[in-house]
Amino acid sequence: MTSLPRFDEAWEAACSLARLAAREGRDVVLVRDLSGQATLLIDDRGDAEPLDLNSDTAVALREEFTDKVHPFAGDDPVQVASSVFVPEMFFGAPELIVLQEREQNGPGQVAVLERTVVGGDWAAIGAEVEQQPARQTRRVAFYGFKGGVGRSTATTVLARNLAERGHCVLVIDLDLESPGVSNLLAEPGATPPHGIVDHLVESAVGNADGLELVARSSILPPEQGNGEVWLAPAAGTPLAGRPYDYLAKLNRIYSDLPADEPGGAPRPFAQRLEDAIAACEAQVEEKGRRPDVVLLDSRAGIHDIAAVTLTKLCDQALLFAVDNPSTWDGYRMLLSQWKLRPDRARALRDRIRIVAAMFHSAGDIDRLNTLRRHAYDVFMETLYNLPDDDYEEPFLPVKGEVDDKPYAPVPILFGNDLVGLDPLRSRNWPELPFVRAAYREFVDTVEKLVLDPYEDKS
Structure with a gap:
């Protein structure tokens, strides 16, 4: 046979x-x-x-x-x-x-x-990657191929640190199937009555006007300068006695929609998500001032939310990595999709950076170099040495230079004290000495990535 x-x-x-x-x-x-x-x-x-x-x-x-x-x-x-x-x-x-x-x-x-149903947006990189108009608001995506790597906690720590410097920060929870950052940024019941899923389902039928999508976060005490942190949750907190079926909404948000009128343009999921983010930004500006930075806490794994967020919605993407084979196999699989479009892969690779999540050895430079080499190998296989590339990326920086290549890992240190940390017990947990120590290099590096091109506007 x-x-x-x-x-x-x-x-x-x-x-x-x-x-x-x-x-x-x-x-x-x-x-x-x-x-x-x-x-x-x-x-x-x-x-x-x-x-x-x-x-x-x-x-x-x-x-x-x-x-x-x-x-x-x-x-x-x-x-x-x-x-x-x-x-x-x-x-x-x-x-x-x-x-x-x-x-x-x-x-x-x-x-x-x-x-496709899932994964198509990894390869469907639109021309807007190359010709994306300059945004007044800087958007940063937090993504991990594997979950449980401290992505949401890092989002919260960075939001507070940016606000301490006087910036207005909006955090948007795009991990719609496993929301988490809202609990770190808001007291129970203090989130707005509507979330990102509400905008997606209501806008599909032209009914998004009047949604309350953002709320001021309590992560930053009011007395600490003029910085602000705002939250746009995945799900809202409805008023007492009103129904709220999150699962039913979630099941109806991912499809592309036809044009509103004959001859009009269709509304793909990527555009619908962009519209939801823009609506949140506009509400923060209405309530106070335009956000300086928007932090997008993305869905982990192979999911179109992650694909859209990295390829279309952000200006800088932080890829969280734990140094193990499953992490690198996953990134190799996803980034190889970008290699199918070499011209646009070049534009994308310049705005991503690897984060060494939960890095156990603070003083072990050899282990950090090993992680860096693994990241380098994946990048060279997928995003470098593309057709018409006229150079090869060096593995080691020239002596004295700052190693700011996309595959150079930014470490977040891991300590046993972080295991038992309960953010809900104290809103001041980002001020704890071991938290500050664990995130110091991450915060300093990412703040420069995010703010340096925009400092003259802040």
Whole structure:
């Protein structure tokens, strides 16, 4: 009995056949649907006559595609643009990943279009990465491939330290499926009546006006200067007697939405999340002043919230890492998606930084160098040595230089006192000496990353 190709083998065969189909000079798009089945679309719109799918060449291609890609071949695996309703939805999709550029008087372009539920936004890096307009408010994302690495605590510590310097800070809890930072920043019941999920579900039906999305945090005592910390939680705290079904809302927020009116632009999830963040920023400004810094506490793992946050919503991204194989395998898998778009991967790599989370050896420089080498290896495999790169990143900085490469880890020290820390018992826990010591280098480094380009505006 002949064994059928598995998922990866079938996809490799489909890509090879797509390149074969492009040899005649036509552009092709390989579409992979939610079940992993592939369909090859051939752009015949520039031909004098539509491509005949009953021709010997087309029939042979269809039979070979079915034979080599089955069971991951679509029901009608080879189609042409002239027979597809609104072909621009495929050939002009912004999330296309180009595998082969069009050559003059040569093969056509080969592109891939992934129709996914989770993970598609890791590769769908929009042009806004390169041409993103300068924001007045600096946005910093906190992300970890693995959970439980102290991401939310670090967000809170940095928010308070920035506020102590007189800045207005907004913290947004984007860990919608496992909210946590709200408990560190607000007393029980002191969060606003609405959260990020409320904006996402209400704006989907044009009903977001009047939502109360932000509240002043109690993490910074009022007497400490003119700094401010604001919180936009994942979930709100409804008024007594009013229903609040968080799970029902969560189940309805991730889909893209059609245009509000015929001929309008669709509303992808990334844009909806951007609108929610912008609404929170606007409310802080209405209640006091425009936030100087927005800290985005992102969802961990392979999730579209994380993908959108890192690729589209932030100016600086902090990637939390514990030095173990699962962490580096995870980052290697995710960052390799950016390698599919080398021009934009170059823009992304300049705004990320590795954080050595819960680092146990404060004085062990060798262990920190080992973590740095592991981070370097992942970055070199995924984000450096890209096509048209005219240099290689050095592993060691020139003597006397500050090591500020993205793969240079910023340590957060770990101590036994942090294990039993209960932030709810005292709002002054960030002032404890062992907390200050653990986060000193992290806070100093990240403050420079965040504030130096903006100091003249603060």
